[in-house]
Amino acid sequence: MGVVEKIKEVEEEMARTQKNKATSYHLGLLKAKLARYRQQLLEPQTKSGPAGTGFDVQKSGDARVALIGFPSVGKSTLLSKLTHTQSESAAYEFTTLTAIPGVIEYQGANIQLLDLPGIVEGASQGRGRGRQDIAAAKTADLIVVMLDATKSEEQRRLLEIELDAVGIRLNKTKPDVVFKKKTTGGITFNTTVKLTKTDEKTIRTILAGYKLHNCDVMIREDITTDEFIDVLIDVYNKIDSISLEMVDKLARTPHTVVISCEMDLNLDYLVDRMWEELNMVKIYTKKRGAHPDLTDPVCMRKGATIENVCNSIHRSLAPNFRYALVWVSYLF
Numbered sequence: 001m002g003v004v005e006k007i008k009e010v011e012e013e014m015a016r017t018q019k020n021k022a023t024s025y026h027l028g029l030l031k032a033k034l035a036r037y038r039q040q041l042l043e044p045q046t047k048s049g050p051a052g053t054g055f056d057v058q059k060s061g062d063a064r065v066a067l068i069g070f071p072s073v074g075k076s077t078l079l080s081k082l083t084h085t086q087s088e089s090a091a092y093e094f095t096t097l098t099a100i101p102g103v104i105e106y107q108g109a110n111i112q113l114l115d116l117p118g119i120v121e122g123a124s125q126g127r128g129r130g131r132q133d134i135a136a137a138k139t140a141d142l143i144v145v146m147l148d149a150t151k152s153e154e155q156r157r158l159l160e161i162e163l164d165a166v167g168i169r170l171n172k173t174k175p176d177v178v179f180k181k182k183t184t185g186g187i188t189f190n191t192t193v194k195l196t197k198t199d200e201k202t203i204r205t206i207l208a209g210y211k212l213h214n215c216d217v218m219i220r221e222d223i224t225t226d227e228f229i230d231v232l233i234d235v236y237n238k239i240d241s242i243s244l245e246m247v248d249k250l251a252r253t254p255h256t257v258v259i260s261c262e263m264d265l266n267l268d269y270l271v272d273r274m275w276e277e278l279n280m281v282k283i284y285t286k287k288r289g290a291h292p293d294l295t296d297p298v299c300m301r302k303g304a305t306i307e308n309v310c311n312s313i314h315r316s317l318a319p320n321f322r323y324a325l326v327w328v329s330y331l332f
């Protein structure tokens with residue numbers, strides 16, 4: 001049985017299983033199993049072609065944002081607008097066949113933007129370049145899901161199905177969960193509210209499914225098991241071609257940004273929103289007795305440790321590290 005069939009089987013069993021206190025542990029196990037299979041689905045297949053087909057783009061900069069969506073929604077046009085890289089765009093589908101990286105310079109940070117080939121229906125089951133697309137998206141700190149404002153709402157549902165099949169959830173509010181990976185120490189689990197829709201055992205099972213054995217988890221909201229994952233923004237492009245009423249309606253949808261690449265509408269706002277969602281902090285290093293160099297920050301995601309900062313400067317720094325003085329300013 002292939003992985004896709006196994007996933008189907010588990011999903012069916014989950015659908016058959018009534019959700020209640022007595023079954024929640026069993027459902028958690030199934031969920032972890034699903035997570036494992038999904039991960040397998042994302043692992044590169046050796047027989048699917050020569051290595052280095054353009055998807056192994058080296059991570060660079062301070063964070064990575066992946067552009068994902070159906071063909072011809074304007075992903076490449078956006079990359080060419082926001083970065084110095086030109087990615088070919090055209091009116092026909094599948095213009096882009098590999099991952100094209102560009103760099104957005106913002107507030108002293110370099111954000112890598114990845115333009116990806118269009119996703120096809122069935123991508124999650126290995127059709128088209130979907131597998132590589134999704135694998136690349138999974139390496140990103142933020143996924144921008146791009147949609148065509150001139151197309152029907154159906155596209156969103158179809159894309160949702162593809163992304164959901166690999167554990168990427170579309171347009172869900174980011175739950176108030178703080179999650180920190182560690183190298184040792186096991187899992188510490190804390191909640192500030194009573195969990196009524198999931199429980200510690202289930203979440204531990206899910207973490208194990210993702211091979212996360214050492215991390216701190218702090219949950220500050222009564223989440224469901226499903227909400228335990230992902231960060232993304234939905235972007236509707238081509239608003240130059242729809243009615244104002246329609247633009248207004250789309251713009252009011254939560255976690256949604258409306259833009260027009262062609263008419264340069266709202267692109268700055270999109271970058272602001274990416275930055276916000278990425279939760280970046282700027283760290284300025286300084287020498288004793290000297291002012292910090294405010295032109296050249298080290299940019300990290302919120303929650304980064306001093307060790308992460310050291311490693312981002314130079315690999316030799318952390319082993320010889322003794323102490324750090326840290327000043328925090330909330331005035332950005």
Ligand SMILES: Nc1nc2c(ncn2[C@@H]2O[C@H](COP(=O)(O)OP(=O)(O)OP(=O)(O)O)[C@@H](O)[C@H]2O)c(=O)[nH]1
Pocket residue numbers: 070071072073074075076077078088089090091092093094095096097116117118119237238239240241259260261262263
């Ligand atoms: N009206 C309008 N057309 C746009 C806009 N942005 C892009 N387009 C057009 O949409 C078509 C597809 O753009 P691409 O950037 O190639 O789209 P893509 O998503 O990269 O497509 P694939 O690489 O084939 O998946 C081109 O003809 C663009 O000129 C926009 O804001 N408004």
Ligand SMILES: [K+]
Pocket residue numbers: 071072073089090091092093094095096
């Ligand atoms: K295209």
Ligand SMILES: [Mg+2]
Pocket residue numbers: 075076077088089095096115116117118
């Ligand atoms: Mg393209």
